[in-house]
Amino acid sequence: MPQLTNEEYLKKISNDYILTILVSRRVNELARGSRPLIETKLTNPIEIAFEELRLGKIEAKADEGPPTL
Numbered sequence: 001m002p003q004l005t006n007e008e009y010l011k012k013i014s015n016d017y018i019l020t021i022l023v024s025r026r027v028n029e030l031a032r033g034s035r036p037l038i039e040t041k042l043t044n045p046i047e048i049a050f051e052e053l054r055l056g057k058i059e060a061k062a063d064e065g066p067p068t069l
Contacts, residue, residue: 012053013060022060023049 013019023046030036030045037057042048052058 009050009053012056018060022058023053026052026058 009019013022026049027045030048036042036048037052038048038055040048040051042051049058
């Protein structure tokens with residue numbers, strides 16, 4: 001896995017909270033059996049999620065409205 005700093009990931013996702021949520025959701029998907037969106041020999045879901053983010057395969061999207069109860 002490339003050694004990127006938090007600042008390099010924050011260039012893609014400007015908010016560290018959103019970055020954390022995005023990566024953790026993708027890690028959970030991978031841990032539950034989702035296939036990686038990239039060709040990789042990596043096996044660690046955390047490393048795969050960060051590599052997918054680095055390559056632009058995952059991104060955060062703004063909510064379309066306020067949350068409903």
